[in-house]
Amino acid sequence: MNRARAIGVGVLFGGLLCGVLGTPVLRAGDFSSYRGFQFGMNLSAAAKQAGMNPSEATVLHQQPALIQQLDWRPRWPIQAKQAQADPVEDGLLSFYNGELFRIVVSYDRYRMEGMTTEDVIDVISQTYGTATKPAAEVEYHSTYGEAAQVIARWEDPEYSYNLVQTGNRSSFAMILYSKRADAAAQAAIVEAVRLETQQAPQREIDKQKKREDDDRLALEKARTANKPNFRP
Numbered sequence: 001m002n003r004a005r006a007i008g009v010g011v012l013f014g015g016l017l018c019g020v021l022g023t024p025v026l027r028a029g030d031f032s033s034y035r036g037f038q039f040g041m042n043l044s045a046a047a048k049q050a051g052m053n054p055s056e057a058t059v060l061h062q063q064p065a066l067i068q069q070l071d072w073r074p075r076w077p078i079q080a081k082q083a084q085a086d087p088v089e090d091g092l093l094s095f096y097n098g099e100l101f102r103i104v105v106s107y108d109r110y111r112m113e114g115m116t117t118e119d120v121i122d123v124i125s126q127t128y129g130t131a132t133k134p135a136a137e138v139e140y141h142s143t144y145g146e147a148a149q150v151i152a153r154w155e156d157p158e159y160s161y162n163l164v165q166t167g168n169r170s171s172f173a174m175i176l177y178s179k180r181a182d183a184a185a186q187a188a189i190v191e192a193v194r195l196e197t198q199q200a201p202q203r204e205i206d207k208q209k210k211r212e213d214d215d216r217l218a219l220e221k222a223r224t225a226n227k228p229n230f231r232p
Contacts, residue, residue, distance in 0.1 A: 031159035039178040061192035068095040087111040101181035109171035121152045128154035
């Protein structure tokens with residue numbers, strides 16, 4: 001291993017084992033929480049953990065279930081020294097009916113530069129045990145697609161942690177989720193998209209009617225103001 005790569009691996013070990021996976025390091029096989037985020041925790045508690053306001057969450061779907069997301073920037077609220085060693089660039093917290101069911105973290109490609117896939121797998125395995133490499137894809141909504149190939153997976157009967165490459169393959173991301181809640185959420189998202197597609201024509205009609213009503217009210221208001229003052 002050359003000197004640059006050795007330094008990179010050392011930084012990655014420090015960042016992943018202490019910064020990314022929490023301090024102190026979680027015991028091997030503990031998949032129920034990540035950096036203080038407990039799967040199943042409510043939006044308010046998760047927002048507090050992230051140093052954010054619950055109102056910053058985005059509503060993606062409201063029926064048949066409430067699906068929300070909260071963009072999380074780990075480096076912003078933490079101390080500078082931690083940020084320097086932290087390879088996580090950003091995160092996304094997803095909620096199903098107000099409960100955290102999925103976490104996606106994306107790594108900074110510059111802080112991963114020189115790392116091979118096996119380097120990353122080896123480091124993460126220090127905390128979560130031996131990885132499997134299933135021929136599988138995982139839901140990964142991004143500008144590059146709706147799914148990503150799983151490079152490595154760590155799991156127990158309740159939770160699944162999946163390493164993938166980002167859409168442009170410049171770095172890596174981890175997709176962590178509660179199996180039970182994620183299955184329910186994904187089914188709800190599929191149904192939500194179906195309902196939204198079905199209801200789209202009526203929503204457009206309603207929007208057009210509202211625009212026409214607003215225009216008519218604006219004209220009436222202008223007429224009321226202008227007519228008494230008009231002089232030939």
